[in-house]
Amino acid sequence: MPPAAPSPIRRRSRLGTELRQLREAAGLTGDQVIDRIGWASASKLSRLENGRSRPDPQDVQRLLDLYGASEAKQKKLLGFTHEAADMRGWLKKFPAMTQQQRGFAELEAGCAEISEYGPVLVPGLLQTTGYARLRISSAQQIDQEAGEPEIGEDTEAEIAARLARQELLKQDTDPPHYTAVLEEAALSSRAGPPDVLREQVNQLRELSMLPNVTLHVLLRETPLDQQWYLPPTAFSLYRFTDPQDPETLAIEGGFTDVMSTEVIALNRYKVVFERLRTAALSEQDTYHWLTKSLGRLSGTATPSNLASGSATAPAQRRGSSGRLTER
Incomplete structure (x- = not known):
């Protein structure tokens, strides 16, 4: 079974990979996604797909709707989004955590x-x-x-x-x-x-x-x-x-x-x-x-x-x- 407290960095990576696969399956380029959603910067999608940014649930939901993801897929990836983005519960275990040590943790x-x-x-x-x-x-x-x-x-x-x-x-x-x-x-x-x-x-x-x-x-x-x-x-x-x-x-x-x-x-x-x-x-x-x-x-x-x-x-x-x- 998945861990109770999965690795946020791995969740971001998994989420980004699956979002990229959904985009490619929908036959859309990165520029097309940016135009249809109305994001100001093309780098936003790149950072999300490469697991380099903390995902926003609303952004992920808009992408899932655009790609026509199934209900089961949406539930799964929105769960990943929550685990990757909401750091408060995870950080409770590390009251003394610093930015430098957080990546390792x-x-x-x-x-x-x-x-x-x-x-x-x-x-x-x-x-x-x-x-x-x-x-x-x-x-x-x-x-x-x-x-x-x-x-x-x-x-x-x-x-x-x-x-x-x-x-x-x-x-x-x-x-x-x-x-x-x-x-x-x-x-x-x-x-x-x-x-x-x-x-x-x-x-x-x-x-x-x-x-x-x-x-x-x-x-x-x-x-x-x-x-x-x-x-x-x-x-x-x-x-x-x-x-x-x-x-x-x-x-x-x-x-x-x-x-x-x-x-x-x-x-x-x-x-x-x-x-x-x-x-x-x-x-x-x-x-x-x-x-x-x-x-x-x-x-x-x-x-x-x-x-x-x-x-x-x-x-x-x-x-x-x-x-x-x-x-």
């Missing part, structure tokens, strides 16, 4: 499965307050040194918004299955001072015990037959509860992110993610590696006495190692 909403690869940074859904503060403030320093105007909200607001997004993994009802492959470098001394890393490693250790979270650490030293490919950037794969919502690939390119629903690109990155997951430590070995790392960062020879939470490694979950491409 919209994409993550309604997900059945999220898979992420972090080559040099811990993904946002796993970051602690200290780690997030370091990442956000350092990016702002780059903007200032580059002579760019300050972008987004203040640091603390961004941190609060990022932490609000993380509640997705702990929600009581149908949390997404989350899998991450982290390069060892993301937790090395270059990633932050010892106190920040200690807090971050401890949080990863605790999150790995959640039944819907699977973490893998990819060590610097791996067998030669597994060093076949080094992804140049971090990336994320999103599969939604509603099977009609297209799977989405997000590629993190430093200061610019790219999103795609192209099937060929998605399949390539699914294969890459599976190879990375296979080359990384198993779920249980990752838990033990995190425990030992916590001990080293705490300056003790008995890390198991210092780590908070359960001292038992997460059990192997049925189906947790299944291939993304098969799901």
Whole structure:
């Protein structure tokens, strides 16, 4: 069944695609639609069909009438319009949400499965307050040194918004299955001072015990037959509860992110993610590696006495190692 709170960004995309298909089936060009409806700008229809604007129910109704859509189709697409346009109910879950973090939260909403690869940074859904503060403030320093105007909200607001997004993994009802492959470098001394890393490693250790979270650490030293490919950037794969919502690939390119629903690109990155997951430590070995790392960062020879939470490694979950491409 469709999720109770579907992804607004995916609803806009679905709505735009189906409106474009209806227009083409009616044999109308974009210019003809603009003339008949009387819109002042041709870009309005383009933004709507490409899912780049928040749809207005009255605008959508006029298009549906023009295209001669069936009653069932109208009911369906007007429902999409409401879910994509009315953000108030959806944002109640994120009282601290900022504009910068909203795009990520919209994409993550309604997900059945999220898979992420972090080559040099811990993904946002796993970051602690200290780690997030370091990442956000350092990016702002780059903007200032580059002579760019300050972008987004203040640091603390961004941190609060990022932490609000993380509640997705702990929600009581149908949390997404989350899998991450982290390069060892993301937790090395270059990633932050010892106190920040200690807090971050401890949080990863605790999150790995959640039944819907699977973490893998990819060590610097791996067998030669597994060093076949080094992804140049971090990336994320999103599969939604509603099977009609297209799977989405997000590629993190430093200061610019790219999103795609192209099937060929998605399949390539699914294969890459599976190879990375296979080359990384198993779920249980990752838990033990995190425990030992916590001990080293705490300056003790008995890390198991210092780590908070359960001292038992997460059990192997049925189906947790299944291939993304098969799901």
